[in-house]
Amino acid sequence: MADVYISGVGMTRFGKHEGSLHDMIGEAVKRAIEECGIDDFDAMYVGVMSPEEFLGQGNIAASIVDYLGFSGTPSFRIETASSTGAAVFQAAFYAVASGYIKRALVLAGEKMTHLPTPTTTGILAEVIEQKERSAGATMPALAAMITQKYMSQYEIPLSEMERYLSKVALKNHYNGSLNKFAQFQEAISEETYFKSRVIAAPLRLYDCSPISDGAVALILTSDKTDMKVSGIGHGTDTLGVRFRRSFTTFKSTQIAAKKAYQMAKLNPHDIDIAELHDAFTPFEIIDMEDVGFYPPGQGVYAVENRETNIGGKLPVNTSGGLKSRGHPVGASGLAQIVDLTWQLRGQVDEKRVTQNASVGLAQSIGGLANNNFVTIIERSDRNRVIAPNWQPAFNPEIALKAPHQQDPESITPMGTVETFTVLYIAPKEFETPFQIGFVRDDNGHVLIAKSKEVKDLRIGDRVNLSQEDGKVFIE
Amino acid sequence: MADVYISGVGMTRFGKHEGSLHDMIGEAVKRAIEECGIDDFDAMYVGVMSPEEFLGQGNIAASIVDYLGFSGTPSFRIETASSTGAAVFQAAFYAVASGYIKRALVLAGEKMTHLPTPTTTGILAEVIEQKERSAGATMPALAAMITQKYMSQYEIPLSEMERYLSKVALKNHYNGSLNKFAQFQEAISEETYFKSRVIAAPLRLYDCSPISDGAVALILTSDKTDMKVSGIGHGTDTLGVRFRRSFTTFKSTQIAAKKAYQMAKLNPHDIDIAELHDAFTPFEIIDMEDVGFYPPGQGVYAVENRETNIGGKLPVNTSGGLKSRGHPVGASGLAQIVDLTWQLRGQVDEKRVTQNASVGLAQSIGGLANNNFVTIIERSDRNRVIAPNWQPAFNPEIALKAPHQQDPESITPMGTVETFTVLYIAPKEFETPFQIGFVRDDNGHVLIAKSKEVKDLRIGDRVNLSQEDGKVFIE
Numbered sequence: 001m002a003d004v005y006i007s008g009v010g011m012t013r014f015g016k017h018e019g020s021l022h023d024m025i026g027e028a029v030k031r032a033i034e035e036c037g038i039d040d041f042d043a044m045y046v047g048v049m050s051p052e053e054f055l056g057q058g059n060i061a062a063s064i065v066d067y068l069g070f071s072g073t074p075s076f077r078i079e080t081a082s083s084t085g086a087a088v089f090q091a092a093f094y095a096v097a098s099g100y101i102k103r104a105l106v107l108a109g110e111k112m113t114h115l116p117t118p119t120t121t122g123i124l125a126e127v128i129e130q131k132e133r134s135a136g137a138t139m140p141a142l143a144a145m146i147t148q149k150y151m152s153q154y155e156i157p158l159s160e161m162e163r164y165l166s167k168v169a170l171k172n173h174y175n176g177s178l179n180k181f182a183q184f185q186e187a188i189s190e191e192t193y194f195k196s197r198v199i200a201a202p203l204r205l206y207d208c209s210p211i212s213d214g215a216v217a218l219i220l221t222s223d224k225t226d227m228k229v230s231g232i233g234h235g236t237d238t239l240g241v242r243f244r245r246s247f248t249t250f251k252s253t254q255i256a257a258k259k260a261y262q263m264a265k266l267n268p269h270d271i272d273i274a275e276l277h278d279a280f281t282p283f284e285i286i287d288m289e290d291v292g293f294y295p296p297g298q299g300v301y302a303v304e305n306r307e308t309n310i311g312g313k314l315p316v317n318t319s320g321g322l323k324s325r326g327h328p329v330g331a332s333g334l335a336q337i338v339d340l341t342w343q344l345r346g347q348v349d350e351k352r353v354t355q356n357a358s359v360g361l362a363q364s365i366g367g368l369a370n371n372n373f374v375t376i377i378e379r380s381d382r383n384r385v386i387a388p389n390w391q392p393a394f395n396p397e398i399a400l401k402a403p404h405q406q407d408p409e410s411i412t413p414m415g416t417v418e419t420f421t422v423l424y425i426a427p428k429e430f431e432t433p434f435q436i437g438f439v440r441d442d443n444g445h446v447l448i449a450k451s452k453e454v455k456d457l458r459i460g461d462r463v464n465l466s467q468e469d470g471k472v473f474i475e
Numbered sequence: 476m477a478d479v480y481i482s483g484v485g486m487t488r489f490g491k492h493e494g495s496l497h498d499m500i501g502e503a504v505k506r507a508i509e510e511c512g513i514d515d516f517d518a519m520y521v522g523v524m525s526p527e528e529f530l531g532q533g534n535i536a537a538s539i540v541d542y543l544g545f546s547g548t549p550s551f552r553i554e555t556a557s558s559t560g561a562a563v564f565q566a567a568f569y570a571v572a573s574g575y576i577k578r579a580l581v582l583a584g585e586k587m588t589h590l591p592t593p594t595t596t597g598i599l600a601e602v603i604e605q606k607e608r609s610a611g612a613t614m615p616a617l618a619a620m621i622t623q624k625y626m627s628q629y630e631i632p633l634s635e636m637e638r639y640l641s642k643v644a645l646k647n648h649y650n651g652s653l654n655k656f657a658q659f660q661e662a663i664s665e666e667t668y669f670k671s672r673v674i675a676a677p678l679r680l681y682d683c684s685p686i687s688d689g690a691v692a693l694i695l696t697s698d699k700t701d702m703k704v705s706g707i708g709h710g711t712d713t714l715g716v717r718f719r720r721s722f723t724t725f726k727s728t729q730i731a732a733k734k735a736y737q738m739a740k741l742n743p744h745d746i747d748i749a750e751l752h753d754a755f756t757p758f759e760i761i762d763m764e765d766v767g768f769y770p771p772g773q774g775v776y777a778v779e780n781r782e783t784n785i786g787g788k789l790p791v792n793t794s795g796g797l798k799s800r801g802h803p804v805g806a807s808g809l810a811q812i813v814d815l816t817w818q819l820r821g822q823v824d825e826k827r828v829t830q831n832a833s834v835g836l837a838q839s840i841g842g843l844a845n846n847n848f849v850t851i852i853e854r855s856d857r858n859r860v861i862a863p864n865w866q867p868a869f870n871p872e873i874a875l876k877a878p879h880q881q882d883p884e885s886i887t888p889m890g891t892v893e894t895f896t897v898l899y900i901a902p903k904e905f906e907t908p909f910q911i912g913f914v915r916d917d918n919g920h921v922l923i924a925k926s927k928e929v930k931d932l933r934i935g936d937r938v939n940l941s942q943e944d945g946k947v948f949i950e
Contacts, residue, residue, distance in 0.1 A: 001574045040876075043709070052527050058601035059556040059714065062845030066714045071877040072730060074709035075846060076562055079552045081534040087551055091566055097573035099476045100738075126533035234518070234549035239534065239541045255547060263575075370537030371550060401515075402546040 006227040007219040008036030009338040014214035014326030015183035021111040022067040024215035032217040042101040044075040047088030047108035049330035081127045083366030085333030086373035109215030110328035127367040129240040135448045143280035144200035144421035149247040152459040154297040164300040168281040176320025178349040183326030207281040212326030216334040231264025231376040242446040243405040252372035253290035254396040260374040265386045267393035268292035272357035275336035277365040278321040292394035318352040333364035358382040412442035417461045447472045481702040482694040483511030484813040489689035489801030490658035496586040497542040499690035507692040517576040519550040522563030522583035524805035556602045558841030560808030561848035584690030585803035602842040604715040610923045618755035619675035619896035624722040627934040629772040639775040641668045643756040651795025653824040658801030682756040687801030691809040706739025706851040717921040718880040727847035728765035729871045735849040740861045742868035743767035747832035750811035752840040753796040767869035793827040808839035833857040887917035892936045
């Protein structure tokens, strides 16, 4: 196994771009090449989530290698929904580690802002499992249901949870103000946060990452550089969120983290800085628990105690994260790794430098935590000896393989509310506000159900269920 | 570098399936697992060209790993247009060769027949470069233009070329009649071939592969089996066909072949059997030249002399090829490798067994030869010693990297016809028949041009050109 190193890296500013996806990728690649002088590659790895739907263009790997003037060079397209940028990095890692590919150009991007928001939202919703999608579950809705369950499980009152979430949003917007590549470059006030409208209770607009354009590039090589890839990990989970044993942890992240630590022979306490997938503010909290930084239910206190702020014990998303840097879906996973590289090289705004940081961790979520990645990189000049008796300190209990589950043919007349949300923004075929949730029927099957009218529900409530045309309703 | 071996393989019959893409993939995977008993994988590689557009479903890698009951296992989606099945194999090859992944489940599939043909054709056309597509160039049109150029370059009269093409079609349909997984299981007569309608002159319906559903699976492992992957190669070419130096060879195949032979330390004369990408019958001829089986312009004589028939010197597409087995776009590249494995294991209909075959070559085309792959596999019990002074016998002159080219801002009033075709079947916005071609203007720029009316054109003719709204017309 050849060691794998990061050489030049580059990025466009994220946000609204007038140019094409190809122009943005060209800009990011130019920066990466200029940084290291390497402009000859054995292969190219292209991460774009949905150029077919966002741009009406197929054959994207060939199209981009041609546009960049590298036509002839092998070019693969890799896709795993919103973790595409991390997937393309890991696919290229294996190629370089194999010894067959010496230098790989890894790039990722997405162009999304040119379409009307409902069209973009519709494309993004295609990653959601069919039954949940047709019940009206959007990504914010599912994130909100996960948040409600977290509050219930750890007995956190709404007002307290809102404070924690606001602190994540405020931290990441402040961090973004120090990152010239971020979409939002201004800190926001507590007032701004609390005045923003509720999308899916309890999540507000400022809990959700924006729609963005952007591109990222990075060169992987088997020649030693100052930045080594020490560990990678990757895991998946059921497409239907309702089929999971836990709604407050992401098994796919836990599997990925465990593998990455194992390969790196590192443990969570070795990590100096992290970029975590905060497509929604509660995800940053769950992510911190899933990669072993904090025990389950304790992530909120890390936020409260400012431990993850710049200068804190373990700075998280000093780039601004997806929340403030922006979230061009195919690009975000690679943007995290590029920003960590800049942080570890001391090439970011001095106000966000973490002193003596030598190890960084990136974690990326695909879909609703269906296909997640963890990547650990470290400075090559880090002075470390791996003890022959190295032991993993992060050992979550996880089933490494789960059988496929399906909805039951018939349901019981009553069930117990597992979690729910009220949506105030929804696909156009749904009248808002409406309430959806997961209900466990008396045979133990968890169903996606829509309330016939918005009710004062609580998790654990007993409710009457009905079924029409394969859809389940809370009476 | 770990050696990489093929274990169990599986396939559905190609053709029209009532079930879902997931059902088909499940069937192929079940066969592959049953063949070898391995049902635990470190990673899964999923090749599907366009589930977003054919099925309205994103997140396909996560969706399939869940459906198969392997949720938890890492799952990558790989795509390179119509060579997706070969790309997913090569991406998985690198992972196993790296030593990090011991066992990978590689699968590929496409569901296409459920949509109206014009919709399917529209989706497939998205792989064509924008300018060529908007001038009315379909895949058959570009293949026809390449065929016309081949005839002109090697001075082959139309009637003779038609005979060669019919022989490829007849051979592959006969071969398909011996393959229980083929979409078409009947040989066709010369009369049937010549009675079929012209799609884009000189190509008839029976020169074109059909629209198909199908799925394929294969297990790659670092544990030794009876089937070794000896060489892989991959190359790309300009998205716009008009920008190429040659229209009668595919540089992307040549690059891929050269690399695969180099890795395998083999030469074209070592190959016993081949599966080549015959999406159009003339491609099988060009493919044979591009992988070094025959010199440029000589492929037609190999067909004429039945050298590539079953029992011939070098049997090509004994499976029936894309032409007769069918062409579910994402699956074909992997289907070639699965069929070669069956051939080398002697597990095919006895009428199509090639005696003493121990080395097979697969070649796959992505788009209009934008992203091509060559894969060489061999029986592990083959008795061979690699000479320390091994030298490549296949050394096509190819530029390994080409700069990006664009159309000129203005064109000259006249130009010379490089190649052309007349289309009788076209996207609905075009009135048929119509004529398009590549014309070289007097500044040396090759343009895609549409005739204002169908003319008796010849390659080399001088024509008057005009330009309206960025489109070029032959007056």
